[in-house]
Amino acid sequence: MxxxxxxxxxxxxxxxxxxxxxxxxxxxxxxxxxxxxxxxxxxxxxxxxxxxxxxxxxxxxxxxxxxxxxxxxxxxxxxxxxxxxxxxxxxxxxxxxxxxxxxxxxxxxxxxxxxxxxxAKGCTKGVANSVFITLGTGVGGGIIVNGKVTSGAHNKGSEIGHMIVGDNFYTCNCGNNGCLETFASATALMKDFQRRIEAGEATALCVDANGAKGVTAKDIFDGAKAGDPAAEMSVTRLAKYLGIGLANVVNMLDPEVIALGGGVSKAGDFLLNQVEAEMRKRLVFKEGDQTRLEIAQLSNxxxxxxxxxxxxxx
Ligand SMILES: [Zn+2]
The missing domain is CATH 3.30.420.40 (ATPase, nucleotide binding domain)
Structure with a gap:
């Protein structure tokens, strides 16, 4: 034990x-x-x-x-x-x-x-090469290669959330601009939605004088599923940049499975399908066996x- x-x-x-x-x-x-x-x-x-x-x-x-x-x-x-x-x-x-x-x-x-x-027990059980990415208030991850955790020669690697995937309208807590965390976390989704509301884009979500403050990431996903224009744009943007990040992971590591966990992953197949399409079109090798994308099974x-x-x- x-x-x-x-x-x-x-x-x-x-x-x-x-x-x-x-x-x-x-x-x-x-x-x-x-x-x-x-x-x-x-x-x-x-x-x-x-x-x-x-x-x-x-x-x-x-x-x-x-x-x-x-x-x-x-x-x-x-x-x-x-x-x-x-x-x-x-x-x-x-x-x-x-x-x-x-x-x-x-x-x-x-x-x-x-x-x-x-x-050990969830969706990558029995898989020797896998990458886990948690999409919560931030973005973090773990890389398992040949059954062992790897975070580099100086234990400073595996910072998946700080992989730079584009230019963004705000800077990451780490000081860089364009980190995956600033596109694909729940915080990022809420910031992007707020920005759209301030720019006057249409939404049916409950928005008050403070803009979108109080609207949660789940509200935005639910809005997108129901066809809300601003929410759909925010989710499409998140999916695009997460897809870019995942394509980088696959092109570099070629894991058998990438598991997505954290609060944002609760959007389930609605998110997974969009992210997967964005990822697939950026893969260097599109033929033959491919990395699978899955939603993590364990939570608490x-x-x-x-x-x-x-x-x-x-
Ligand atoms: Zn960063």
Whole structure:
């Protein structure tokens, strides 16, 4: 059995996961209102203590601890380099877990971890070469090559959300212009829709004096499905640039499957069909066997399962 921990903005979720990727037990510790790393680390230890106590009571042997963090983790030193949401900079999370519990300890970015969960139990199960892309408030991803996670020589690769796919009307948080994240995230969709409303384009969606503020990405997808003109244009634009990004991934890596997860992927086949058409027309090799596009299957549990399974993908 392995322990998997999902570090979120408001809580640490932990679970005990069996070799088949099934969660046998979960425990959550809230981190709301905690200030500073030391206080949060204490909560993390309480969580792991609880999981180990449960394992002992059940006579389960724990082989490793895995942690998914919403930021950059350095695999070699087991440090979290940064976690903007939590205000962490160079914190020794993995190293301290390893020192305290004496178990092999693994960490990685939460998007990579979600990709591992899909590979262990979801839509890329049994696939040796896959790419997972999460389309949420931002865009993140994980690359699995020959059954192992890869993020490059310096652990600075796999930044799918910051692949530059065009010129955009606003700049990415990373400082560059044209990142995939600024075209294909839920945030990007809402910004583009707002821009269209300010330019006076027609919409039947509920828009007030503030423009499209309060209109969600789901509202825009639903509007597009119903034929709303401005919503349709925003979704068509997102599909085009996501298609460009996916074509780059296929032309470079030729994975067997690209799995799309995150809130935006809930638009399902309506989005997938448009994105796939945009991707296919930009592929260098259009004949023979092709990369499949799929919607990710796991949602809430992916963080725990993927973190627990990290040991198998390193
Ligand atoms: Zn960027």
């Amino acid at each position: 392995r322990i998997g921990i999902d570090v979120g903005g408001m809580s640490f979720k932990g679970g005990i996961v069996n070799p088949e990727g099934e969660i046998l037990y979960t425990h959550v510790e809230s981190t709301a209102g905690l200030e500073g790393y030391a206080a949060m680390e204490e909560k993390l230890f309480i969580l792991v203590d609880q999981l180990l106590a449960k394992a002992k009571a059940q006579a389960w042997t724990i082989e490793s601890i895995g942690v998914g963090v919403p930021g950059l983790a350095d695999v070699e030193s087991n440090m979290v380099v940064y976690c903007t949401n939590l205000g962490w900079n160079n914190v020794p999370l993995g190293a301290h877990l390893k020192a305290r519990y004496g178990l092999p300890t693994f960490m990685d970015n939460d998007a990579t971890v979600a990709g591992i969960a899909e590979s 549990d992916a963080g725990i399962i993927g973190a627990a399974m990290l040991a198998n993908y390193k």
